[in-house]
Amino acid sequence: MAKMNLRPLDDRIVVEPVEAEETTAGGIVLPDSAREKPQRGTVVAVGPGKMLDSGNRGELSVTVGDVVIYGKYGGSNIEVDGREMKILRESDILAKVL
Template sequence: MATSTKINLRPLDDRVVVEPSEAEETTAGGIVLPDSAKEKPQRGTVVAVGPGKLLDSGARGEVSVAVGDTVIYGKYGGSDIEVDGREMKILRENDILAKVL
């Protein structure tokens, strides 16, 4: 889970920085998975949000997620980065599939 510490990173335009959740260690049946069998997580917590996409009118579009939201994103979307020793993912807003309520 994401910690409440602030990161020194400000995404541009409609980009969002997400800290992925940990991969599942066991299956629903209780089988322990080795590292090679774990799937890439597709869920994470938003830790930074850009100001929004610049529209043709010169105004900024609203970003539909906020810091602290839990989101589901595409398996291969975005770019993987490391910030302060933590794995992060930078995604465009349209790479986010859903917000977990």
């Protein structure tokens, strides 16, 4: 994976979604319009953490390389170096895949 020239702020996380399945379990090929939006991706960049009232930064619970599951409509879609990415807040992430 190439170095990411993007630094998210506060508790934001940049995720590269995995590609949606192109075929069903029964072997039917799905067109782009029928594919489910991906809800799983790999973390490629993390911010420094949310600024707390105490003046310290809160630790993020994910790191670069983690595979996460996020809400279907959460975050903002962007394109970086020709790749589709998603910028999410830490609270938009539902789970970390172990």
